[in-house]
Amino acid sequence: MKGIIISLCILLVIYLGFSIYFRNHFYFGSTINGINVSGKTVEDANEKISSEIESYTLKLEERNDANEEIKASDVGLKYNETEDTQKMKDKQNPFAWIPGIFITKNFDSKDIISYDEDKLKKHLTTLSCFDSKNVTNPKSPVFNYGDEGYSIVDEVYGNKVNSASLSDNVKNALKNMDKSLNLDDKDCYEKPKYTKDSKEVLAAKDTLGKYASTKVTYNFGDSSEVLDGKTIHNWLNVNDNMEVTFDKNQVNKYIESLADKHDTVGISRDFTTTAGTKIKVSGGDYGWSINKEEEMADLVAVIKNGQTVTKEPKYAQTALNHNANDIGNTYVEINLAQQHLWFYRNGSLITDGDVVTGNVSNSMGTPSGTYRLEYKEKDAVLRGDNYAQPVSFWMPFNGGIGIHDATWRGEFGGSIYLSGGSHGCVNAPYSLASTIYDNIEAGTPVICYD
Numbered sequence: 001m002k003g004i005i006i007s008l009c010i011l012l013v014i015y016l017g018f019s020i021y022f023r024n025h026f027y028f029g030s031t032i033n034g035i036n037v038s039g040k041t042v043e044d045a046n047e048k049i050s051s052e053i054e055s056y057t058l059k060l061e062e063r064n065d066a067n068e069e070i071k072a073s074d075v076g077l078k079y080n081e082t083e084d085t086q087k088m089k090d091k092q093n094p095f096a097w098i099p100g101i102f103i104t105k106n107f108d109s110k111d112i113i114s115y116d117e118d119k120l121k122k123h124l125t126t127l128s129c130f131d132s133k134n135v136t137n138p139k140s141p142v143f144n145y146g147d148e149g150y151s152i153v154d155e156v157y158g159n160k161v162n163s164a165s166l167s168d169n170v171k172n173a174l175k176n177m178d179k180s181l182n183l184d185d186k187d188c189y190e191k192p193k194y195t196k197d198s199k200e201v202l203a204a205k206d207t208l209g210k211y212a213s214t215k216v217t218y219n220f221g222d223s224s225e226v227l228d229g230k231t232i233h234n235w236l237n238v239n240d241n242m243e244v245t246f247d248k249n250q251v252n253k254y255i256e257s258l259a260d261k262h263d264t265v266g267i268s269r270d271f272t273t274t275a276g277t278k279i280k281v282s283g284g285d286y287g288w289s290i291n292k293e294e295e296m297a298d299l300v301a302v303i304k305n306g307q308t309v310t311k312e313p314k315y316a317q318t319a320l321n322h323n324a325n326d327i328g329n330t331y332v333e334i335n336l337a338q339q340h341l342w343f344y345r346n347g348s349l350i351t352d353g354d355v356v357t358g359n360v361s362n363s364m365g366t367p368s369g370t371y372r373l374e375y376k377e378k379d380a381v382l383r384g385d386n387y388a389q390p391v392s393f394w395m396p397f398n399g400g401i402g403i404h405d406a407t408w409r410g411e412f413g414g415s416i417y418l419s420g421g422s423h424g425c426v427n428a429p430y431s432l433a434s435t436i437y438d439n440i441e442a443g444t445p446v447i448c449y450d
Contacts, residue, residue: 015098022094030105032088033113034177042086050079053113058173059180062129063159063189070170074123076116077174084109108176115174124170129161129183136160138192140242141201143208145233150208152201155192162190193240200242207244208236210306216299217310220262221322227254232303246303251296255313259290264319264326269370271447274333274342274352281449284369285398287326291316317372320445327370331445332403332436334426336366339413341403341428343436350439353432354413356406359421366424371397371446376437380404384423392430393437397446401425405433 026045028038035052037045056072072078088107092100128134136158143150161183169186172178183189194201212229235250264287268280294314302309320328329347334340334355342352357366373395380394382404396402406412406427428436 018097019094022092022097022100026088027092027097027100027105030092030107032085032107033109033175045085046079046081049085049112050081052177053077053079056177058170058178060127060129061180061182061184062161063184066128066134066159068127068129070123075120075174076114078114080112080114082109082111084112113175113177115171120170121167124163124167129159130163134159138190140192140194140240141196141198143205143238145208145212145229149212149229150205150233152196152205155195157189157192160190161188194242198242204238204242204244208233208238211236211244211303213306214303215308216302218258219310219312223322225258225261246300248296251299252292255290255292255295255299258295258313259292262288262322263290264288265317266369269327270324271327271370271449273335273449279449281368281370281447283367284371284448285317286370286372286445287317287319288322289316290314327445327447331447332373332397332440334366334446334448335450336368336417336448337450339415339417341426341432343440345439351432351435353429355403355432356409356412356421356427357417358401358424359419360417361419362421364421364424365417366401366422366426366448367398368448368450369398371448373397373440373442373444373446374402375442376440378437382425393433395433395437395440398424403428403433403436403446405430 024041025039026037026041030037030040032045032049035049037048040048054072056077058070060068060070062068088109092105124130136156137160138158139156141155142153144153165186165188166183169181169183169188173181212233214228214232216227218225218227231254235247235254237245237247239245265285266283267287268282270278271281272278291314298314302311319326330345331343333342333344334357336357339354339357340352341355343350358364374397375395377394378392380391382389382391382394384400391404391406394402394404401424403426406422407430409427412427412429
């Protein structure tokens, strides 16, 4: 019994001794803004906080094993001694130190630590992680086209720091007197907008694959041109929102290449005259001409559907065929030097006769070339500067130039055209014009040569 009393007295002495001690000292394990003040008096705590703030350094742990430091002097970090430390101490009941061992003893105060906002802002801009030479921007996935189609090239995370996020986290670290700040852990880096697993990326890959699976076979008579993914993929782009777009300039260049190769308007043609002479006739508007605008729209629609098709391009105008002789055997032949016209239909001569063409002396000579009859019209009125001339048969083939009857003329052929010719039209006797009109159709070739 005596032993128990002695033990209790010893424990009481210990308890009272620590209670007296904790009247002026912080509990063991106490921290203020992350600074250990265990067993310190208020005065000692103030001295330690001040000392640690003066020597404080915050370590920034960055990507690629890079590290930087922010020192107290860099940001004007200082200790503002206030009554807060005493108030924190007063919250610890010296007679409750035993349960105090098992409760949190971490104190935070916004008032005891301050820094210069301008210095902090300026110092952050000097960090190496903001030097453009050291920065790799984040990038969303891109797409690579190969023999097996499209594949996704993974996103790039890079190391571009979000300045606002870093500033907020640094301020918080300063307040807590943290020794280090891991920029990855605190989500201080900018992220790519999409990753390889984003639904938008997967959808874009599917769309690219669909478009590149297109196969178009263009027929040009006995020849053909094949268009497939090996060319089409060069026309496809993916914007920042993972939307697949067409490079219209590239599509247009392809269609222009088809036109350059297969259009025949204005080309030099081999032609055998009625006299059996083989000549070349250049110029005019007869022949094949791809309608580039319509063909672009049609081609883009085919690609968007991922189709395999065989087709002809959309044409602004056509010729008889794609052979070397695309004139055929129905045409009007006009020998400007001989001032004579022949009209053949299905290889048979329908009619011929002398004519009068454009006045050479007034620089109104009828142009040579291969043209197409635009239309035919009865009882038309031909109008020009200071004249309005009614005609019975009007067959234009070169803008305002055409074949028509000229009943006001008493003769045709010879050298009349040299000084007494027309404004450019082909003047024909009434019967010749009438016969041509009755047998010709719009689109018929008209060949003019010297």
